[in-house]
Amino acid sequence: MTTDTVTYAPAAAPRLEWAKLVPDVYKAMIRLDAAARQGLDHTLYELVKIRASQINHCAFCIDMHTKDALAAGESVERIVQLSAWEESRHFYTERELAALELTEAVTVLTDGFAPDEVYERAARHFEETELAQLIAAITVINAWNRFGVTCRMTPGHYQPGDHR
16 A cells, blocks of 8 residues: 655745734725625525635635535535536526626626626516625625735635634
């Protein structure tokens, strides 16, 4: 029997520990995040956060929200398929699909707008207050992603519930 040792690349150190340097901003982000998630289904909330983080290449947030989703009972299969949700539609409800589509439209604003048909599809699945909460949640995770990516926050050490 052989005992091969696998050597992984070293973890990169964060560029900047922004939360420690500007604690008032960090605390405000925590409060904003808590306000944005009010009234949203927890599963939907985590799927949206994972998907936006995938688009933004925020490894720290992907790590965090995948672990939180798993801890909340989300299936591995649905999380794995999330990066290809358009080809894996049968894993999600129509409501979740509308939220994921809106997440992509709000996250990728390179065309300068969220298309009317995407917004209208989401509006059919969410009442106005819920839709406003969903847009807030998408906006907040995009802000978190900007901190995570720019400061190169290191993934892999988060434990579910650490930042609540």
